[in-house]
Amino acid sequence: MTTTDQETRPTAEDRSRFEEVWARPRGWRRALTSVQHKSVGTRYMVTAAVFFFVGGIQALFMRVQLAQPEQQVLSAQTYNELFTMHGTTMMFLFAVPFLEGLAAYLLPLMLGARDMPFARYNTFNYWCYLFAGIILYSSFLVGMVPDAGWFAYVPLSGPEFADKAMDIWLFGLALAELAAIGAAIEMIVVVLGMRAPGMSLDRMPIFAWTMLCVAAMIILAFVPLLVGSMLLELDRNAGTAFFDVERGGDPLLWQHLFWIFGHPEVYVMFLPGAAIISQVVPVHSRHRLVGYPFVVAAVVVTAIMSLGLWVHHMYTTGLPPVTLSFFTAASMSISVASGVQVVAWITTLWSGRPRLTVPMLFSLGFLFTFVAGGITGVMVASAPFDAQAHDSYFVVAHFHYVLIGGMLFPVMAGLFHWWPKFTGRIPSARLGTVSFWLTFAGFHLTFFPMHLTGLWGMPRRVFTYDATLGVGLLNLLSTVGAFVLAAGFVLAATTLLVALRRGERSGPNPWGADSLEWAADSPPSSPNFGRIPVVGSRAPLWNPPPQDPELDGMAAAFDHAPQNVRATPFTTVLAARPGTAAVQARPSLWPLVTAGGLALVAVGLLVGSVWVVAASVLVIVAGFVAWELQNERELGAGEAREPVGGRYPVEAPGPRSPGWWGATAAAVVLVVAVATVAFSLLFLEVNAPVWPAGETLGRPWLSAGTGVALALAVAAAWWGSRHGPLDHAAASEARGVHLAATATAGLAGTAALALTVAQWVTSDLDPTAHAYDSGVLTLLGTQALAIVLGLGITGCAVVARLTHARDVRPRIMLQNSAMLWTGVLVVWAIAWAATDLVPVAVV
Incomplete structure (x- = not known):
């Protein structure tokens, strides 16, 4: 079908072909090959929910052990194992994966898109996450359950004190983090480039703004943990010395790397929860969100500030007073941004006509609980107070108030709010209300007494306590509350599951909501939207669409079209004006x-x-x-x-292509990873009692040659990406240029890899001798890995050139190759600076 100035409506045959191209696989093939975002998002959420209930059962066992002093229900070893796996499950296998699954499901619907940008990659991330959980829980089958705590502090997690169980933990963690980082790349691209025509940045839903910020936080904060896991595994099995004081290492390096991840992780969990509230409260108050620009600013400020608060968790490690003062001020200041959002929600409630639906009840429960947790957060942000309460149950109470109050209550609100969208049925309001009150009462009965047990002297991370502490009654109340809380969650889950079969049918928009996901069917069809919606305000379902011929032209062009390939509009970043068509992947194994x-x-x-x-x-x-x-x-x-409708090409170079954004994000991930290794080396150099003064790698010609080779790879890829017509109807004019460019980039990359290996082989460094040697050789190793990835994408460009008769796709793949090679060149510059420039400058 084509679109001219006179709009042509799709015929019944057009609609049938369109539905066929978007059809999902049937039977067992759907489970293994479906890549559609709703299928993947559902898998994420269901898998994470299973892990949540497993982690909850572990918590109940621990609470039974702590119900009375000096009990022996669990041994100390079993308690440590359950404690470690409970924290690991909730932080790495439930919280972030569930939120990423919710985003994978909702973002395309909210933004008016038909799928995620790299649907197969999205599926790959899910499988990595699932295998991570299987690896972690296989530890129970082989009798080697991790027991060093979910934070795995060195030296308890090092080779001296932890057995193979710690390796299981590290490999499972690495796969889970890899999946989270990949999901972050997906979220960045879908929010920046796949919004409905007219949905400018100032019209995006708060949930989309938040997940964009969260995705950036994941890349900047989760990569250091992935690197830290690699360094600890090298210490454990390759004999390196990153955390060994006697050989120039420092156990505090692990704490810095872990909490550079850990404190942003808190906001990676809280911000999506807050965004859910920002979506739910206006709908159930029947009033637009008050202070939208201030809420967006608060989200952005919170995301930025969260990256600089990690020392908040390290007040008792002997840091200088000036450092403590800075992080105290920063930790207290971030509460202002959270307060802005709380004020916006309360004002929206006050200005509207609230309905006490189940989603609204969980939203109100969140407000009360999170504010209480935020107050104790300001308390522990103070270094003197934290020094007294740090290792007590007061901190346990605080972070459960923040995490459960800031994440689980909003998740429950969101599930009851979007369940009609997911399933087409409305859960029972009566059962949902009972589940809320059980959850709310059970939560506060469980965790409020912990503030008192902590202040009265009960240490955390212990499997029993002395009766003379006088906290037996409080612990018994917490245990009773834990079972009430569990009953609330079980009833909520039962309510939602029963609604799958027996719930009242909802219709497309039972709440009268304002955002685009409610414009789709309930449950949504495979392509989400037959005709792409046009947006003219922040509440597109409460306001008529704009009269804009350009926007209407794109909507008409994509009206049940194209019928031969899966595609969705790819619009400009700022104003979401019509641009190109993003091709979507079909099912794959x-x-x-x-x-x-x-x-x-x-x-x-x-x-x-x-x-x-x-x-x-x-x-x-x-x-x-x-x-x-x-x-x-x-x-x-x-x-x-x-071109779709004869006007919107399915491939285009530069930021008009999803691949450009994906390659850029991948390059950033590589740079952050190598920068983390380099700064780890610098940290050890500053803090180690003995360090080789002014020593360099001593291979200047090999290092320079590596840089020149990588620069040549960048230049060749960029040169090739600028040749050939963009007209899809034109025959290839640049086949020879493209092949020459890929050959040059491939040979240059191979030379850079060979020179990197030569630096390793010809150096007299021993990774087991000293942390300096360990760090330098690890930098070379990560540089080699980055070069291998560059060669891989160059290989993809070769495949594209040999496959396609026209020049557009090979140009785009060469462009993506150039972006990644640029990242590899920056990686080399960082490694070179760390191994050759900085040591000389310090001397």
């Missing part, structure tokens, strides 16, 4: 195969089998190659290359 290969690498390393690791690497390579071939094969068909 290869994301599962590739993620399975990564999991098998972890298994091979755990069992010490070189053959398993080698075979797993082959599976990964084969999976990625087949994945890329499928991508290019789907894009290679002539009809799949035609």
Whole structure:
């Protein structure tokens, strides 16, 4: 179908072909191959919910043990194992994955898109997350359950005090973090480029603004934890010395890397919860959110400030007073941004006509609970008070008030709010109300007494306590409250599940909501929107769409179209004006195969089998190659290359392409990872009692040659990406140029890899001798890994060139290659500075 100035309505045959191209696989194939965002988001949420209930059962066992002093229901070892796995499950397997699953489901619907930008990659992230959980819980099957705490402080988690169980924890954690970082890339691209025509940044839902900020936080904060996990695993199994004081290491390095992740993690959980409240309260108050610009500003400020608060968790580690004063002020200041959001919600309630629906009840419960947790947060932000309460149950009470109040209550509000959208049925209001009161009462009965037990002297992280402390009654109340809280969650889950079959049918928009997800069917069809909506305000369902011929033209062009390829509009970043069409992936098995290969690498390393690791690497390579071939094969068909409606090309270079944003985000991830290793080396140099003064890598020609080779790879890829016509109807004019560019970039990258390996081999450094040697060789290793990734995307550009008869797709893949090679060049610059420039400058 084509669109001219005179709009043409799709015929019944057009609609049928459109639905067919978006149809989901059936039967067992859907579970293994479906890549559609609603399927993936549902898998995330269901899997995370299972882990939540497992973690909750672990918490109940611990509460039974602590119900009375000097009980022996659990041994000290069993308690430590449950304590470690409870925290690990809730932080790494439930909270962030559930929120990312909710975002994967809702963001395309809220933004007026048909899918996530890289649907197969989105599925790959889910499989990595699932395998991470399986690896972590396999520890129970082999009798090696991690017991060093969910924070894994060194040296308790080091080779001296922890057995193979810690390796299981580290590999599971690495896969989970890899999945979270990949999901963050997806969220950034979908929010920035896949909004409905007319949905400018100042018209985006608060949930979209928040997930954009959260995604940036994940990249900047989760990558350091991934690097820290790698360094600890190297210490444990390769003999490096990053955390060994006697060889120049420092256990505090782990705490810095962990809490650089850990404190933003709190806001990665809280901000989406707050965003849910910002979506729920206006709808159930029948009033637009008051102070929208201030709420957006508060979210952005909170995200930025959260990245600089990690020392808040390290007040008792002997840091200088000036450092404590700075982080005290920063920790207290961030509460102002949270307060802005609280004021906006209260004002919206006051200005509207609130309905005491189940979502509203959980929202009000959140407000009360989070404000109470925020007050104690200001208390522990003070270094003198924290020094007294840090290792007591007061802190346990505080962070459960913040995390459960700031995340679980909003999640329950969101589930009851969006359940009609997910399922097409409304949960029972009566059962939902009872579940709220059980949850609310159980929560406060569980955690409020912990403030008192902490102030009365009960330490945390202990499996029993002395009767003379006088906190037995309070602990008994907390245990009773935990079972009431569990009953509330079980009833809520039962209510939602019963509604799947017996709930009242909802219709598309039972709450009279204002955001775009309620414009779709309930439950949504596979493509979400047959005709892409046009947006003219922050409340598109409460206000008529704008009369804009350009926006209407794009909506008409995508009206049940195209019918030969999955596609959705890709609009400009600021104003969401019409731009291009983003091609969406079809079902595929290869994301599962590739993620399975990564999991098998972890298994091979755990069992010490070189053959398993080698075979797993082959599976990964084969999976990625087949994945890329499928991508290019789907894009290679002539009809799949035609502009949608004759006006919106399905491929375009620069920021008009999702791949450009994805390659840029991948380059940023590489740079953050290597910068983390470099700053770790600098931290050790400043704090180690003995450090090689002024010593450099001593291979200036090899280092310079590596930089030159990488610069050549960047130049070649950029040169190739600028040749060839963008007209999809034109024959290839730059095939030779593209092949020459990819060959040059590939040879230059191979030379850079060889020179990096040569620096490693010819150096006289021993990674087991000193932390300096460990750090330098680790920098070279990460640089080599980055070069391998650059070679991989160059290989993808070669496949694109050999597959396509026209020049647009090869140009775009060369452009993506150039973006990643630029990141690799920055990686080299950081490594070179850390190994050669900084040591000389310090001297």
